[in-house]
Amino acid sequence: MGIPLIQKLRISRYIYRQKATGRSRFPMVLMLEPLYRCNLACAGCGKICWPEEVLDRRLSVAECLSAAEECGAPVVSIAGGESLIHADLPQIVAGLTVRKKFVYLCTNGILLKKKLAAYRPSPYLTFSIHLDGFRELHDRIVGKDGVFDTAVRAMQLLKNRGFRFTVNCTIFNGVSAVQAGEFFDFIMHLGAEGITVSPGYDYPGAPQKGIFLKRPESKQIFREVFRLGRRRKWRFNHSRFFIDFLSGNRIYDCAPWSTVTRNIFGWQRPCYLFADSYAASFRALMEETAWEHYGPGKNPQCEHCMLHSGFEGTAVMDMMTHPVQALAGYLKPLG
Ligand code: SF4
Structure with a gap:
């Protein structure tokens, strides 16, 4: 798997500490969305459809750092919108890494060449580049020619300058297992530390419908892809049990509190993927949300959701409860 050992150990220590204090619900990841503004209008995302006054709003550096401290999660994924548009992003990242948060800075790569000088390589900073497939597919999904090539150049630049980077990839309807497998080979060839992968979530505001997989289709394609991966050296930014879940070999409940979202409206309920309401504080989110109302069924x-933001937390907890099974899982072939 593609997660560095030090990161795994720090997260494991955090989880044991949470359990030792008797907490049954706690976040492992903070999804921080300091802005909704983007320089693309991707088919699978509805954020750019917000009115201009919303797209102009930003979370301040102080709001971002206080969100990280309030929730305590060891991993902070900075999403958006296009995060690099935020003028204060270097200060936000520096403030988080100095607090020893493992930061994933999500970007489409377009602004990276222009903005990279404001960042320094760090074991706490990983750029997460959005790439959904080869040139024709990716440029179609993001609605703009040339973005695939720009993203690939961005990754080469990151590699040359000694930065950690991963690829964040969504599998949409119509992609075959063979195509996905060849794409994963390509990502590994570029030198990515790992691949974050999930089936596309059918966002209510997504501009295009019909591109999203239903749950049985997701399991089918992931099982086929991972079987192909038995003879390849793919690294995923996921736990082994989550990979088994995607393949349909494990059944999990959603744990939406394991990945909490702070954005320009507040703490989003119930999860990163959709908003029923917003809480004014992290504490209110954890204590006043009717968590039992969420999850498949x-x-x-x-x-049809099988996203890591809901199910990776359950998979990780399962692995920590069953360490022998977890070790055996890593020795078993994928798929
Ligand atoms: S299953 Fe969980 S992560 Fe997925 S949409 Fe529902 S609450 Fe969110």
């Missing part, structure tokens, strides 16, 4: 918006 409980809420129509959750029906």
